[in-house]
Amino acid sequence: MLKVKGIHTFYGLSHILFDVSLEVSRGEIACLLGRNGAGKSTTIKSIMGLTPPRQGTIEFKGETITGKQPYQLVRLGIGYVPDDRRVFADLTVGENLEISERSSGALLMWDRESVYDFFPALRHIDSRKGGVLSGGEQQMLTIARALVTNPEFLLLDEPTEGLAPMVVKVLEEQIRRLRDKGLTVLLAEQNQKAALRLSDRGYIIDNGVIRYHGNIEDLRDNEEIRKKYLLV
Ligand SMILES: Nc1ncnc2c1ncn2[C@@H]1O[C@H](COP(=O)(O)OP(=O)(O)O)[C@@H](O)[C@H]1O
Numbered sequence: 001m002l003k004v005k006g007i008h009t010f011y012g013l014s015h016i017l018f019d020v021s022l023e024v025s026r027g028e029i030a031c032l033l034g035r036n037g038a039g040k041s042t043t044i045k046s047i048m049g050l051t052p053p054r055q056g057t058i059e060f061k062g063e064t065i066t067g068k069q070p071y072q073l074v075r076l077g078i079g080y081v082p083d084d085r086r087v088f089a090d091l092t093v094g095e096n097l098e099i100s101e102r103s104s105g106a107l108l109m110w111d112r113e114s115v116y117d118f119f120p121a122l123r124h125i126d127s128r129k130g131g132v133l134s135g136g137e138q139q140m141l142t143i144a145r146a147l148v149t150n151p152e153f154l155l156l157d158e159p160t161e162g163l164a165p166m167v168v169k170v171l172e173e174q175i176r177r178l179r180d181k182g183l184t185v186l187l188a189e190q191n192q193k194a195a196l197r198l199s200d201r202g203y204i205i206d207n208g209v210i211r212y213h214g215n216i217e218d219l220r221d222n223e224e225i226r227k228k229y230l231l232v
């Protein structure tokens, strides 16, 4: 569904991603694991058109999307959950969702109501301002906001960061349910535990280079490679 082919991404003169290639098939969760600063967010942002690669191509459903604007990618069915959970602090939970709602011809139709069925905790805080939410609530809202754009493909940048283990478990279960409903996911994570449990396939990035890719069982078994690139 998504094919990233040999991209090089820069911030100004800093060369960050080196020949990064990865693929995500329809209906799977693929994870991109790596330490802090490895290039996970830059890869996600490159796909989302926020830091367009200087070299290489990105295809989504067979169409080249390199150089397209983020809003165009949302229309094509890509949802994005940024690492910094930029919820609108002065808007209520309900208003945060309302401004993102977008219908599509997709089989899966998300609106405020169905998102509340999916994240019951959000329904209870519908009228609460974004600025006073807990970390877990903000993360749920950020994911819910991506869902109401009705994506077929979801980019999740470190959704479990800073969350209590109990909250991570809940979130993990929700992400799994989304996959079971037909959503395809690329998950960037530093937290390998959650990602190894959730994913079907994994990539490891280090210093802007993909060092490993394989199915998740192989990665679970390959302690050596995880030690080398993932443990701090
Ligand atoms: N806006 C930016 N300007 C310059 N360098 C950046 C910027 N954002 C990230 N970097 C650098 O790019 C590298 C990769 O960062 P990032 O993709 O955020 O890593 P990760 O998400 O894996 O923690 C790091 O060395 C980081 O310092």
Ligand SMILES: [Mg+2]
Pocket (backbone or CB within 6 Å): 040, 041, 042, 083, 157, 158
């Ligand atoms: Mg990051």
